[in-house]
Amino acid sequence: NAGVTQTPKFRVLKTGQSMTLLCAQDMNHEYMYWYRQDPGMGLRLIHYSVGEGTTAKGEVPDGYNVSRLKKQNFLLGLESAAPSQTSVYFCASRADSTTGNTIYFGEGSWLTVV
């Protein structure tokens, strides 16, 4: 049972480089999320999606772009990485239903920008 899978798990980037984090879920969930978590801090919502082809901004969207071309995938892009984007990134998904609305998280992607 895969659940929510994030790739890559670890990455080191140089300032100005670009990269894409991939999130895949196999639970047919409508909603998907990208969060970042800095050391000793809580989760902050970057972007989210309420369905295939839709995306919306969260709390800290600047410097990131997202796409949801397929229902099972939610991509997070950094066009020009900055040291301030060094963080752990978590993807999550949940169903849209009146019961059993648990959010499922991936294991995290550790990104360092030098």
Add this chain to the structure above:
Amino acid sequence: DAKTTQPPSMDCAEGRAANLPCNHSTISGNEYVYWYRQIHSQGPQYIIHGLKNNETNEMASLIITEDRKSSTLILPHATLRDTAVYYCIVRANTGGFKTIFGAGTRLFVKA
């Protein structure tokens, strides 16, 4: 989604009950209270949720006040493995798109 307020940290002795409070004074009638926890650097894990009645499962109990403006998560017999950050969020089961997590409460269970 309504905002929540939690103490930044709490201590608990191993084997004792851990009672973690959460204030959500602006909660709407259709919003549920959810609790998650995050152990070390893992992704957060669902614990329990409720609307207005008290709830219990194999992990914990959730007590929601009658006015629904606050709740308490109870871990009845805390173990060292329960040391984690606990997040309280309120969200409608339908819609509730953003799902904002606050800073949570860092629970330290001590031997």
